[in-house]
Amino acid sequence: xxxxxxxxxxxxxxxxxxxxxxxxxxxxxxxxxxxxxxxxxxxxxxxxxxxxxxxxxxxxxxxxxxxxxxxxxxxxxxxxxxxxxxxxxxxxxxxxxxxxxxxxxxxxxx
Amino acid sequence: xxxxxxxxxxxxxxxxxxxxxxxxxxxxxxxxxxxxxxxxxxxxxxxxxxxxxxxxxxxxxxxxxxxxxxxxxxxxxxxxxxxxxxxxxxxxxxxxxxxxxxxxxxxxxxxxxxxxxxxxx
Numbered sequence: 001x002x003x004x005x006x007x008x009x010x011x012x013x014x015x016x017x018x019x020x021x022x023x024x025x026x027x028x029x030x031x032x033x034x035x036x037x038x039x040x041x042x043x044x045x046x047x048x049x050x051x052x053x054x055x056x057x058x059x060x061x062x063x064x065x066x067x068x069x070x071x072x073x074x075x076x077x078x079x080x081x082x083x084x085x086x087x088x089x090x091x092x093x094x095x096x097x098x099x100x101x102x103x104x105x106x107x108x109x110x
Numbered sequence: 111x112x113x114x115x116x117x118x119x120x121x122x123x124x125x126x127x128x129x130x131x132x133x134x135x136x137x138x139x140x141x142x143x144x145x146x147x148x149x150x151x152x153x154x155x156x157x158x159x160x161x162x163x164x165x166x167x168x169x170x171x172x173x174x175x176x177x178x179x180x181x182x183x184x185x186x187x188x189x190x191x192x193x194x195x196x197x198x199x200x201x202x203x204x205x206x207x208x209x210x211x212x213x214x215x216x217x218x219x220x221x222x223x224x225x226x227x228x229x230x231x
Contacts, residue, residue: 003154003156034216035216038218040155045221046147046155046218046221048218048219051216051219052217087154089154089155091157091216091218093215093216096169097160097169098157098171099145099160099171099216101147101154101156101157104154104155
């Protein structure tokens, strides 16, 4: 199972929007609606912010939204805030009871 | 409330084995499977696999087949990750995690605090 492909870095100014992509194949992202996104601050455990492509767990601000087109999923962070500066990881179900993560994207709020 | 509490940091020499525990509370361990995730220093998340806590059946990710074993002790609501023949590249933080609802892949809403395993002579 190859890791999903994410850009290593992304950035934006406070108040702006940023989009982070996550590219897979028809065997993972393209084949299932089980894409999740996680936010991880340094030294902390990952936090789920999007699941099943577009759904937000309770307590996650609606500034975070997810989408998918073909084999690529995207996370949009609107109205960037300084606390959004973190690493972001996508994941997807890959069939046969397997999950795969992306390589991660470091989001910098300028 | 659901909690996953992991065992403390470990320092092991190359070639040794380590067993990391993940104690579940606030729910019945056998109701939802436990996933294991590795994060090497400065690196990304890697899914190692999961164990069906109802049947005890493990699924190992392709990259981790061979030296790892998932196990359970339901009497103490605890899942375990054992890694044998440790090498320096096994140095990482290991997390256990579970989904909110069984059958929803990737919905890893509950995480342990992580266990740092350092392999060094």
